[in-house]
Amino acid sequence: MTPEEKYSVRLRRYVTALRNGKPDMVPIRPFVAEFVAKYAGVSIQAATHDYRVAFEACLRCAEDFDWDAVVPNMIYVWTGLVQAIGLKYYGIPGLDLPENVAFQYKEPPEENAFMKPDEYDLLIANPTDYLLNVWLPRVSHFVQPSGGSVTREHNLALLKGGMAMMEYFNALGGLVQELKTRCGTVAAISGMLKAPLDIIADKLRGYYGLVSDLYARREKVLAACEALMPHLFQIALDGADPEKNVPIAFWMHRGCVPFITPEHFRNIYWPTLKPIVEELWKRGHQVLFYAEGNWDYHLETFRELPPGSIVYHVDKGDIFKVHRVLGDRFAISGGLPNDLLALGTPEEVRAYCKRLIDEVARDGGYIMDAGAIIQDDAKVENVRAMTEFTREYGQY
């Protein structure tokens, strides 16, 4: 088959499973991150800091493995851009970290959070203004606050950062095309979403700051989440697949029990997320719930969403329970433990894939993948075992 023919077959297979249908065989869609660098024989520093190296490694994997879809560059932080803006919150391989350690997010201690507890009103009044004029100068070594002194570094950081981000997004578009025309592989996702409450914990108040605020200034937290909603919706919509085939990726962080209470989930997290997902679905876009960690406590809540509106990805949750609770409404992906890929044998990987196919994929609506993104700890022979076994055994 030509790459174009392969692409057509794989797209049909992947989309059929995304819609909870039964394709010709179980689609394979591993979220390969630093694994691509390991496989291509390049350092993690090279792949993280020079996205062109990562792109080539991603293409090489897509050529060599029979995968239906991959994420166009799951080494998602281009640290060249991070350095240009002077962002303080990443450890960069080869700079702050050894050259073969993946980039790390460094959450500051609560007292040094990037957003102060008395700044909720500023954020609520105008989130974009707050980000540009208060938050960005605080997270950057170079960018100065509004009213501060303009420096050479400030001017350069904004110019370089803006231009470099355009360069990166344009290059990503090229990678998507090359995956299609050179490898016949589908870009697995398009666009991104995060929950308002997660944003506050991730990059603004920090997790400890947020949970303090949920008690000390609960109404402010809720109002801030509401103020973030239209922007998060717009970012998700603007990046979505215009063909409406592949889903928007929703990266789920610390918005679940036990990181927050059931009451906070019910009355703050969910009401400020659900309308975004529903509106995206009204416009024809599925959302991939990338449930990092374990979100099993909330499965019944997710049933409130319209059938087919999401695809539910399992990391540490009980995928067999997820299938029982959600399988009649939504497609499911993932569930293959990453520690098995890192520490297990090919025989153990094949046995787990068999169980997934027998118990979760039997009626369709399942996409083979690891629980979390696949980093350089995964053994090549185990990723190969996952791929080859699923192809052989996963025929309908």
Place this chain on the structure above:
Amino acid sequence: MSRPGVCMTWEEAKAYFPIVQGDEGIIRDVWERIEYWPWLFVWHVLLSF
């Protein structure tokens, strides 16, 4: 409440351009279309990088 896709609205920017001799709609549309890029930049720094 700020509008997605815009950092500085045309209403704010008009202070710097008090006289518009032609079609203000064209000026506003292009101003706000370009406004999209700094909005996208800062939100993607928050969300993606």
